[in-house]
Amino acid sequence: MLEKKPIILLLLATAVILVGTIVTMVAPFKWINDPKLQLAGVKPYTPLQLEGRDIYIREGCNNCHTQTVRPLLADVERYGEYSKVGEFVHDQPFLWGSRRTGPDLARIGGKYPNAWHYRHMEDPQSMVPRSNMPKYAFLKKQLDSRLTEKKMKALGFPYTHADLAALQGKTEMDAMVAYMQKLGNDIPWRKASQVTVTGDMKNPYQDDKTVIQEGKALYDKECAQCHGADLKGGVGPALADIDKPDAEVFKSIYAGIESGGMPAYGESLGKDRVWKLTTFIKYHQGK
C-alpha cells in the first residue's frame, strides 16, 4: 500500500528516524547537563587561551590529536587521569577527535615547560626526530584580536579589559602555548597522582657498565630533547656535572619536578629503566 503513497511514506520514514534520534541524541542532554556532574574547578577560557583554541581549530590539530583520556590502563598511564564530563562544559565545539596520529592532548597542560612547546611547535622534528607533525613556525606572527571581545561575549565567558589589552603584542604561538598549558589542568590530577617513591632506594646497577648502552638509548629518545644530546642542557638544565646521590637523581626522573617542568617518567618507564637512566647520567659525571 505504501508503494503508492509517497507523501505518507516520507512522513513515516521521518517518524521512524526520529525515534532513535530522540532517545539517543535528545534525551542525553538531560543526563549530561546534570548539575551533579559539574566540577567546581573548571574555568572558562581566557581571551588568550580562546584565541589559541581557535587557532587549534583553524589548523585542524584535531585531525591528529584527540582530547579525551579513556578509563583504560594504557590511556591513563600514558596521558593521565581519565576525562570527566564536567571538564568539557566550556568546549564549543568539543575537540575530542577520532584519530590519534599523535598523542592525546587532554592532559598536556603542565606536562612541559613553555619553552618546550615553542621549540616543538616551530620544528617538531628538532625535538622528536621521527615525528610526522607539521612545522608550525608560521604561527610566530601577530595575533589578530579584533574579534576577541565578540567571541568572549558570544560564548558568555568572563573577561576584563585588561585581559583584552594584554593581547597586544602577543603572537599566535603565544596563544597556542597558553591554550596547551590550560588543557586538563582544571582538576588537580597531577598532584593527586604525584607518585611517591617507596621501597629500597639503592641503585641496583651501581657502577654496572653493561646497562650504560641501554641507558643512553633511553636518554636519546626521551630526554635529549630537553637536556641536550650531550647532556649540556637546553630547555632543562645540564646533567653532565650533576653531583647528587643516585637516589635523588632517580627521584627527579621517577616523580618529575612539577614546579620546574620536568615530566615524571615513573609510570611510563618503570623503576628498572629509570635506574638504568640514572646510572647512565651518573656515569657521565665530569666527562
Add this chain to the structure above:
Amino acid sequence: MNQQEGYADDVVKGFITWSMVWGLVAVLVGVLVSLQLAWPQLNLPPYLTYGRLRPIHTNAGIFGWGIGSFMAFFFYITQRLTRTPLWSPGLARFQLYLFNVVIALAAVTLALGMNRSKEYAELEWPVALLVVVLWVIFAVNIIMTIVKRKEEQMYISLWYILATLVGVAVLYLVNNAGIPVSLTKSYSAYAGANDANVQWWYGHNAVAMVLTTPPLAIFYYFLPKSTGVPIYSHRMGVIAFWSLIFMYLWTGAHHLLWTPVPDWVQTLAMAFSIMLIAPSWGAVFNGYFSMNGQWHQMRENYLVKFLIFGITFYGLQTLQGPSQAVRTFSAFIHYTDWVPGHVHMGTLGWVSLVLFAAIYYTVPRLYNTEIYSVKLVNLHFWLAVIGQLIFSITMWIAGVQQATMLHATNPDGSLHYSFMETLIELYPYWHGRALGGIIYLASMVIFLYNIIKTANGGRLASAPERA
C-alpha cells in the same frame, strides 16, 4: 530514445561529469595526505598542511564525488522509475551550478582554515547555508517528480531516495546549529559531551544516509538493469529498508565508546550496531540471490562484476563495523589506523565500485554509443580492487600492531612502549598505503580516460544524424 520521453538528461550528464572531477580531486588529495603522514616535509604551511588538507579530502570525497553522483543518479533513476520527466529541469540546472560553487567554496575556505572542526560538518555557516539551499531545491525537485509520477508503484530505490532526502536534511540542520561571530567564524551551539553526542549522531548517520542508502538505491536499480533479471525479493527489500532506517539512528555513540558520554547511550549504540547486521545483510543476500543462475555474468558482464564486488565489500563493511562497536574491541582499535582501513573499504570498495558501475551503464546510453574500451574497464576494475585492498589490509595490520604496542605493559605494570616507539613502526605501513592509493589513482585516470573517449565517440557518431 531518451529525448522522446522528454527526460532531463543533460543535467544528469552534467552531474556525472562534475562528480568525476571532484572524485579525482578527492583521490589526489587523499594520496597527498597519505604521503604527508609518511613524509612530513611534504606539508606546505600554512595552506597545505595535513590538518587543513584532511578535511578537504573527506569533503571532496563524500560531498563532491559521493553526493555529486548521487544527484546524477537520483535524477536518472527517478525519471525512469516514475516514467515522468523531471519536475523542473531549470531548477536542476541551477542546482548543478550551485553544487559546483559550493564544493569549490568548501575547498577554498577549508584551505584558508575556516573550519568548524566537526567531522563532515566542517563548513562555516555561510557555505553550510548554501548546502541547505542546494538540498532543498534537490529534494523539492525529486519529491515533486514522484508526486506527479505516471507509474503508480514505487520501486524500492525510490524509498531509499526519499529516506535520504529527509534524513540528510534533519541531520545537517541539527548538527550545524551554531553561534556566528563573523562571516568566517562560528561556534557550535552545543558544548562538550553534548556536542560530541550530537556530532556522532550526525557523523554515523552521514554514513547511513550518504554512504549507505543512496548507493543502495543505485544498486537496487542498476543490478536488475545490468543482469536483465529482476531483484530477488521486493518484500525482503522493504523489511530491510524499515529496519535499516530505524536502527541506524541509535548507533552514533559507538564512535564515543569509553568517553564521558553516558554509559547507557554507549550500550544502546553497541546493541543496535550489532542488530544492524540483519538489515545490512538483507540487502547483500537480496543481491546475491538475484544472481541465482546468473553467476556466469560475473565473467561476461563487467557491470555485474563491479556491482557484486561492491555489495560484497558492503557486506564485509557491515560485519566489521559492528565488531568495532563492541566496547572491548573498540578499546583496542579506536583511534588507530584500523579505522581508516574500515573507512576506505566502504568508500573505495562499496560506494565507488557501485558508482563506477552506474556510470559505465549510463554514459553509453546517455551519449547514444558503446563503451570505448572494455579492456580498459577491466583494467580499471582490477587496479581499483587491488589498490583498495592494499590500503585496507595495510591499515588493519598497522592498527592492530599499534594497539598491541600501546597496551603492552612491563611486569611492574608500567607501559612497555612510548608513543613514539609505536609510531615509528607505522612508517612502512604508511608507505604501503600510499602505494595502494597511487594504484587506485591510476585506476581513476584510466576510468576517466575511458569515459571521456566514450562520450566523445558518442558525440562524433551522432553528429551527422543531426545535420
